Amino acid sequence: MAASACATGLRGSLVSSFHGTWGTSMMGEDYPALIQSVPRYVRVGPPVRSPPCMKNVNEGKGIFAPAVVVTRNIIGKKRFNQLRGKAxxxxxxxxxxxxxxxxxxxxQRQGLIRLAKKNGERLGFLA
Known part of the structure; x- marks a missing residue:
């Protein structure tokens, strides 16, 4: 008898104030107000990325830059890039x-190659 009284008492204290179904709790009266409180500028989906910019920061600078630009204009960009790649x-x-x-x-070899690239940019070979 004492065990049933404890069980009944315990069960009585675990009663929640939830009345209704999951549908009414998730889509109840407050749902429209909640939707309106969310800012409209929040974008749903993957972020939009801008294309990478591969432009040389030293473009047009350096002692050899004018010669490089003139050569590229004379022989064409495609042929110029082929020659540059070979060089x-x-x-x-x-x-x-x-x-x-x-x-x-x-x-050390990789360090020298990086140094050569930096020097080429400064001198205008990569304009």
Whole structure:
């Protein structure tokens, strides 16, 4: 008898104030007010990304920039980029051979290649 009284008392204290169904609690009277309180500028979906900008910050600067721009205009952008790619590849090979000759490791070689790129930008070769 005492066990049933405890169970009944316990059950009585666990009664919630929830009256209704899940539908009325989720879509009840406050739902329209909640929807109107959300700002309209919130975008739902994946963020919009702008395309990456691959422009050279030193464009038009450097002692060789005018010659590079004139050459690009004369032979065309496509052909110019092909020649530039070949020149960069040859220069990287020269740096690699130099590193082999002096016994420099790959990390030092990469550092020299980065330095060559920075110098090329400053001088206007990458205009």
């Amino acid at each position: 960069i590849a040859l220069h990287s090979q020269v740096i690699t051979e130099f590193c082999k000759a002096i016994g420099a490791d790959g990390k």
